[in-house]
Amino acid sequence: MVRQSGNTPRTIRFYEEVGLIRPRGRTQGGHRLYEPRELEKLQLITDLRLAGFSLEEIRVVFGLKRATADAKRASQQMMQLLNDKLEDLKRRLAALIQLKEEFAGTMSVLQNACAECKQPPGQELCSSCAEVDHGNLPRTLRWVWHLD
Amino acid sequence: MVRQSGNTPRTIRFYEEVGLIRPRGRTQGGHRLYEPRELEKLQLITDLRLAGFSLEEIRVVFGLKRATADAKRASQQMMQLLNDKLEDLKRRLAALIQLKEEFAGTMSVLQNACAECKQPPGQELCSSCAEVDHGNLPRTLRWVWHLD
DNA sequence: TTGCTCCTCACGTCACGTGAGGTGGC
DNA sequence: TTGCTCCTCACGTCACGTGAGGTGGC
Numbered sequence: 485m486v487r488q489s490g491n492t493p494r495t496i497r498f499y500e501e502v503g504l505i506r507p508r509g510r511t512q513g514g515h516r517l518y519e520p521r522e523l524e525k526l527q528l529i530t531d532l533r534l535a536g537f538s539l540e541e542i543r544v545v546f547g548l549k550r551a552t553a554d555a556k557r558a559s560q561q562m563m564q565l566l567n568d569k570l571e572d573l574k575r576r577l578a579a580l581i582q583l584k585e586e587f588a589g590t591m592s593v594l595q596n597a598c599a600e601c602k603q604p605p606g607q608e609l610c611s612s613c614a615e616v617d618h619g620n621l622p623r624t625l626r627w628v629w630h631l632d
Numbered sequence: 633m634v635r636q637s638g639n640t641p642r643t644i645r646f647y648e649e650v651g652l653i654r655p656r657g658r659t660q661g662g663h664r665l666y667e668p669r670e671l672e673k674l675q676l677i678t679d680l681r682l683a684g685f686s687l688e689e690i691r692v693v694f695g696l697k698r699a700t701a702d703a704k705r706a707s708q709q710m711m712q713l714l715n716d717k718l719e720d721l722k723r724r725l726a727a728l729i730q731l732k733e734e735f736a737g738t739m740s741v742l743q744n745a746c747a748e749c750k751q752p753p754g755q756e757l758c759s760s761c762a763e764v765d766h767g768n769l770p771r772t773l774r775w776v777w778h779l780d
Numbered sequence: 781t782t783g784c785t786c787c788t789c790a791c792g793t794c795a796c797g798t799g800a801g802g803t804g805g806c
Numbered sequence: 807t808t809g810c811t812c813c814t815c816a817c818g819t820c821a822c823g824t825g826a827g828g829t830g831g832c
Contacts, residue, residue, distance in 0.1 A: 486785095493786070498822060513830045514787055528771050535728035539821070548776050555777055559739050562776050566732045573725050580683035580721060584714045591707050623676050628696050628710050629703055634811095641812070646796060661804045662813055687795070 485518055489526045536569045586622040633666055637674045684717045734770040
């Protein structure tokens with residue numbers, strides 16, 4: 485289960501604690517035994533976690549059919565959940581891309597200014613460098629490049 | 633600060649507790665006062681959190697310049713961090729997209745089978761429906777559609 | 781027989797959330 | 807003056823991580 489799912493033993497035991505999976509039984513020495521069905525369930529749980537589902541939401545997923553007693557509505561709710569998570573990941577990705585562009589864009593320009601710099605590199609010098617308009621740096625770069 | 637950054641007061645106080653931001657001072661009644669500079673820093677922290685940075689990694693970002701004392705290497709390390717997070721988000725997005733496709737793909741087929749179904753919808757009936765080969769359902773659907 | 785892995789408590793961690801009880805500021 | 811917001815403890819929560827001390831299984 486550990487190797488096939490990429491989780492730690494502790495994580496698998498924790499999923500059992502909260503009632504998501506369950507071993508078929510135990511070996512005489514106390515080691516847990518699982519059916520292939522449980523491995524598949526664990527892998528689905530792992531993928532749902534990666535996709536941003538909380539354990540509570542995963543519990544909802546596994547209870548959708550029971551809760552609605554109507555496969556069509558259950559499927560629609562599942563799609564709703566998936567789309568919500570997709571929106572969330574897209575927002576995160578957009579934030580990251582913007583940070584990267586903000587940062588990378590001006591970085592190359594500054595690298596040139598530094599390459600031509602006659603002063604030895606140092607914190608005080610760079611933060612007061614006349615070649616660089618610190619006030620106009622994008623915020624990301626300002627906080628990495630600048631002091632405090 | 634709350635309105636302009638989209639965080640709760642508790643979150644902002646927490647960032648102060650761990651030393652990421654700091655109010656300029658207090659009003660006579662105890663309310664925190666911030667400089668515009670701190671709002672910008674808070675907004676950057678918020679975006680980095682959205683992008684998947686931990687508070688510890690954000691502390692590293694703000695300490696990069698001091699730690700390396702070399703703006704070029706500091707920038708390279710920042711790009712490394714950004715790319716690591718990008719890879720992480722891409723993996724999560726790929727997992728989600730696959731779940732969606734697995735699910736949506738067969739769902740439409742099943743909807744037809746159900747539309748033509750003569751039986752009233754019910755848990756026991758659907759899980760043993762002869763029209764649906766439960767063993768060949770993609771795992772996502774199998775766990776939502778099926779029982780247990 | 782030697783290691784590596786699993787076992788069970790049980791406390792720790794990260795990033796806040798959530799009352800409880802009280803005051804501030806427009 | 808009425809509300810809404812902020813304040814400070816302080817305990818709770820989510821999803822595990824991390825030893826401590828002991829056994830299992832190839």
